[in-house]
Amino acid sequence: MNSSAQESRFGLQNHQLGRLQGVFRAGKVKPMWVRKRPDIGWRDLVVGMFRCAAAAAQDATRTQQELEKACSESHDVLVCLSVRSGFDLLLSALELPAGSEVLMSALTIWDMPRIVREHGLVPVPVDLDVRHMGPSPAALEGAITPAARAVVVAHLFGARAPMDPILQIARQHKLLVIEDCAQAFDGRYRGHPDSDVAMFSFGPIKTATALGGAILRIRDPALREEMRRRQATYPQQGVWTYFRRLLKYAVLKAVCWPPLFGAFVGACRATARDFDRLINGVARSFPGPDLLRQIRQRPSVPLLKLLQRRLRTYPSSRVAQRIAKGERLAELLADVVPRPGCEAVGPTYWVFPILSNEPERLLPLLRQAGFDATQGSSMCAIGPPADRPELFPAAAAETLAHIVYLPFYPDLPDRAIQRMAQVLRQQYNGQKHQDAPPEHAASHAEL
Numbered sequence: 001m002n003s004s005a006q007e008s009r010f011g012l013q014n015h016q017l018g019r020l021q022g023v024f025r026a027g028k029v030k031p032m033w034v035r036k037r038p039d040i041g042w043r044d045l046v047v048g049m050f051r052c053a054a055a056a057a058q059d060a061t062r063t064q065q066e067l068e069k070a071c072s073e074s075h076d077v078l079v080c081l082s083v084r085s086g087f088d089l090l091l092s093a094l095e096l097p098a099g100s101e102v103l104m105s106a107l108t109i110w111d112m113p114r115i116v117r118e119h120g121l122v123p124v125p126v127d128l129d130v131r132h133m134g135p136s137p138a139a140l141e142g143a144i145t146p147a148a149r150a151v152v153v154a155h156l157f158g159a160r161a162p163m164d165p166i167l168q169i170a171r172q173h174k175l176l177v178i179e180d181c182a183q184a185f186d187g188r189y190r191g192h193p194d195s196d197v198a199m200f201s202f203g204p205i206k207t208a209t210a211l212g213g214a215i216l217r218i219r220d221p222a223l224r225e226e227m228r229r230r231q232a233t234y235p236q237q238g239v240w241t242y243f244r245r246l247l248k249y250a251v252l253k254a255v256c257w258p259p260l261f262g263a264f265v266g267a268c269r270a271t272a273r274d275f276d277r278l279i280n281g282v283a284r285s286f287p288g289p290d291l292l293r294q295i296r297q298r299p300s301v302p303l304l305k306l307l308q309r310r311l312r313t314y315p316s317s318r319v320a321q322r323i324a325k326g327e328r329l330a331e332l333l334a335d336v337v338p339r340p341g342c343e344a345v346g347p348t349y350w351v352f353p354i355l356s357n358e359p360e361r362l363l364p365l366l367r368q369a370g371f372d373a374t375q376g377s378s379m380c381a382i383g384p385p386a387d388r389p390e391l392f393p394a395a396a397a398e399t400l401a402h403i404v405y406l407p408f409y410p411d412l413p414d415r416a417i418q419r420m421a422q423v424l425r426q427q428y429n430g431q432k433h434q435d436a437p438p439e440h441a442a443s444h445a446e447l
């Protein structure tokens with residue numbers, strides 16, 4: 001074997017190890033603001049780990065009941081392992097005839113339409129109005145057929161789509177209305193009072209995360225009890241699995257410190273590893289092809305306990321701080337950098353997406369300046385049913401192709417926000433003619 005191809009103890013080839021040492025020796029490591037930080041403190045992580053140790057002595061059903069009671073005086077909620085678990089349970093309990101159509105916000109995470117298909121149902125995309133990133137009422141009306149049974153509205157990026165026009169159309173066509181609030185928890189919104197189901201996620205990158213868990217508010221008591229009955233037949237999430245997740249996010253939280261994250265990025269570059277893919281892969285809650293087996297579990301006792309603690313102690317000032325910073329950044333970028341969903345209801349800036357005509361050029365520039373922006377990887381534009389190509393969601397697909405998520409969280413200092421805005425304004429002003437997507441994005445707002 002050639003010496004340069006020999007592997008070191010760390011699975012690196014010798015020339016990669018040499019480059020890695022070069023990076024650190026030459027002091028080339030530049031601090032970098034990571035794309036997202038888990039919204040959980042060290043104390044919560046440690047408490048979660050202790051809860052794992054004490055889990056055997058506690059009754060899961062009673063713990064879940066206590067949590068549900070604490071969440072809602074009207075006893076209308078069900079706690080699940082994740083929103084995907086709850087959505088899957090909901091579709092099981094509904095027992096819709098095979099081939100029924102579920103109309104869905106065209107932009108969502110991959111697994112949501114996948115779960116619909118797993119139930120023998122047809123996900124039908126409803127294109128978005130990019131001003132609020134909710135389904136366009138005109139597109140919704142155009143997509144309804146006699147086979148339509150439900151509509152799923154995803155509230156994206158930490159803000160909400162206007163529900164009244166959607167509810168009005170749904171009522172006319174007797175559709176079940178499901179609000180996907182996975183990205184929209186703000187401690188106050190419980191879903192529109194007229195919606196049938198509202199689903200909130202506490203997965204690893206969500207607001208007030210418990211590194212898992214979801215709360216579903218289900219209006220129909222019979223449907224809720226049927227979901228509960230089915231959930232009771234599931235195995236319970238392993239305590240060890242949850243403990244490992246707590247440990248993993250403790251490490252990831254430590255790596256979020258800008259000098260350490262900069263070193264991590266430098267090391268990935270020196271060893272020709274794609275850090276964007278690496279991070280996106282590590283952050284997946286249910287990796288691998290066997291999605292249904294992984295989501296069809298009841299939450300473990302330590303997860304339930306940590307979720308209860310998070311809901312009880314999460315300071316509302318944290319969301320308020322994020323909103324204030326988001327408004328500041330939005331102001332600094334106004335009129336120069338286009339944003340999807342800038343007219344959405346109650347923005348909380350869970351993430352801060354912008355649109356770029358050339359994301360592949362913008363991303364390295366931002367990273368060069370110390371900002372780990374990304375195009376993300378878990379969202380998709382749902383494809384139309386094979387016999388209705390006219391339902392291709394052009395606005396959703398176009399938004400997805402041009403989206404760039406800026407690093408953004410309450411701990412991002414003002415000086416970093418100002419610097420990031422400065423870099424972006426310079427870039428967009430310098431490229432006014434090539435890099436100006438607001439017109440094309442807006443032209444697809446209504447199909």
Ligand SMILES: Cc1ncc(COP(=O)(O)O)c(C=O)c1O
Nearest residue numbers: 082083084109154180182201203
């Ligand atoms: C729009 C949307 N729907 C559903 C989910 C799934 O949530 P969970 O991770 O709790 O299954 C997510 C997660 O990111 C999401 O963003």
